[in-house]
Amino acid sequence: xxxxxxxxxxxxxxxxxxxxxxxxxxxxxxxxxxxxxxxxxxxxxxxxxxxxxxxxxxxxxxxxxxxxxxxxxxxxxxxxxxxxxxxxxxxxxxxxxxxxxxxxxxxxxxxxxxxxxxxxxxxxxxxxxxxxxxxxxxxxxxxxxxxxxxxxxxxxxxxxxxxxxxxxxxxxxxxxxxxxxxxxxxxxxxxxxxxxxxxxxxxxxxxxxxxxx
Amino acid sequence: xxxxxxxxxxxxxxxxxxxxxxxxxxxxxxxxxxxxxxxxxxxxxxxxxxxxxxxxxxxxxxxxxxxxxxxxxxxxxxxxxxxxxxxxxxxxxxxxxxxxxxxxxxxxxxxxxxxxxxxxxxxxxxxxxxxxxxxxxxxxxxxxxxxxxxxxxxxxxxxxxxxxxxxxxxxxxxxxxxxxxxxxxxxxxxxxxxxxxxxxxxxxxxxxxxxxx
Numbered sequence: 001x002x003x004x005x006x007x008x009x010x011x012x013x014x015x016x017x018x019x020x021x022x023x024x025x026x027x028x029x030x031x032x033x034x035x036x037x038x039x040x041x042x043x044x045x046x047x048x049x050x051x052x053x054x055x056x057x058x059x060x061x062x063x064x065x066x067x068x069x070x071x072x073x074x075x076x077x078x079x080x081x082x083x084x085x086x087x088x089x090x091x092x093x094x095x096x097x098x099x100x101x102x103x104x105x106x107x108x109x110x111x112x113x114x115x116x117x118x119x120x121x122x123x124x125x126x127x128x129x130x131x132x133x134x135x136x137x138x139x140x141x142x143x144x145x146x147x148x149x150x151x152x153x154x155x156x157x158x159x160x161x162x163x164x165x166x167x168x169x170x171x172x173x174x175x176x177x178x179x180x181x182x183x184x185x186x187x188x189x190x191x192x193x194x195x196x197x198x199x200x201x202x203x204x205x206x207x208x209x210x211x212x213x
Numbered sequence: 214x215x216x217x218x219x220x221x222x223x224x225x226x227x228x229x230x231x232x233x234x235x236x237x238x239x240x241x242x243x244x245x246x247x248x249x250x251x252x253x254x255x256x257x258x259x260x261x262x263x264x265x266x267x268x269x270x271x272x273x274x275x276x277x278x279x280x281x282x283x284x285x286x287x288x289x290x291x292x293x294x295x296x297x298x299x300x301x302x303x304x305x306x307x308x309x310x311x312x313x314x315x316x317x318x319x320x321x322x323x324x325x326x327x328x329x330x331x332x333x334x335x336x337x338x339x340x341x342x343x344x345x346x347x348x349x350x351x352x353x354x355x356x357x358x359x360x361x362x363x364x365x366x367x368x369x370x371x372x373x374x375x376x377x378x379x380x381x382x383x384x385x386x387x388x389x390x391x392x393x394x395x396x397x398x399x400x401x402x403x404x405x406x407x408x409x410x411x412x413x414x415x416x417x418x419x420x421x422x423x424x425x426x
Contacts, residue, residue: 045328047327048286048310050302050303050306050307076296079292079311079313079326080326082292083296086296086297086299087300089263090263090267093263095262095263096260096263097261098260098296113260114261115231115258115261
């Protein structure tokens with residue numbers, strides 16, 4: 001597959017190449033939310049490809065330095081964001097934490113793992129943004145523990161308006177390395193999907209809750 | 214605190230310095246297993262200290278290269294081993310995976326996250342070894358998925374005979390950067406504990422299941 005100079009396109013190409021993203025409009029996936037979906041995205045697969053993992057690490061670190069230069073610590077959103085978050089913290093030589101969706105049910109009942117300093121300026125790392133619900137839960141946990149969430153950085157977003165609305169309301173600026181529309185474009189360019197599929201994929205993105213029902 | 218040339222001593226010192234390990238023989242912790250314990254160990258705290266996190270990363274990577282030079286991929290044991298495991302994989306430029314204690318209850322039901330190649334020689338990364346139960350669960354999941362577990366590397370072990378027995382039976386060679394006996398020695402040297410406490414700490418290590426009951 002050719003290299004792309006644009007980060008969003010290159011990451012989309014990597015997600016397709018490694019099958020981290022699978023597009024299957026003719027045989028939809030069922031998400032745990034109950035939605036039918038032509039796409040399943042598992043960015044954790046990229047961790048098994050060192051050059052792609054490093055590309056993502058470098059892209060996240062660079063974007064964070066440009067957009068949130070005042071960052072003092074990195075927090076991964078558990079579980080999918082923990083590994084890539086740690087790599088970014090390592091590269092930026094910043095303290096690292098990770099945040100569970102709920103407090104741990106045993107041990108000390110921690111929701112935040114690591115040591116959060118009061119007032120510390122935190123950037124959260126997510127692997128994937130859907131409605132933004134789990135990211136916001138993590139952000140609230142960091143805020144409740146005295147941290148300041150100055151931003152969120154994600155590898156991929158479906159680009160649903162609901163997520164954007166959620167982050168705007170919570171006053172959390174967000175950056176995403178790649179997104180659904182870029183992915184569909186790259187998938188079509190590299191013949192992962194037919195032109196018929198593009199229409200189905202576009203319809204899903206507009207109204208995922210009713211698609212395929 | 215002075216620097217130690219010995220890795221086991223240096224890591225023990227770091228765990229005490231960051232309060233990743235707390236020793237409280239006079240006011241025991243209750244572990245989720247029901248045991249009373251004079252020690253609570255949360256190595257995740259070290260992730261928030263870049264120089265200590267890097268020291269552990271380098272020590273794990275070096276030990277793995279010496280002991281398991283044929284390693285082809287690194288697998289972190291979820292959740293506590295995910296971050297440090299990713300850093301080791303990054304440094305060694307190896308594929309990375311992580312392994313949940315049970316299959317995920319939603320989505321694709323994955324127990325192993327990432328892409329495991331058939332016959333791949335895997336070293337597991339654990340943050341802490343107690344009885345070895347959770348590590349062995351992870352090892353079995355990797356084996357069931359077609360991977361070959363050639364070893365286990367952990368940051369810290371309590372040194373219980375049961376763990377050693379479990380790993381020997383499962384034929385999994387194990388290396389640990391630091392251990393309980395070293396920790397107690399360093400804690401005494403640096404006045405974290407009194408000489409009375411040393412005796413209590415030693416008694417717990419011999420018979421943790423009845424200690425303090």
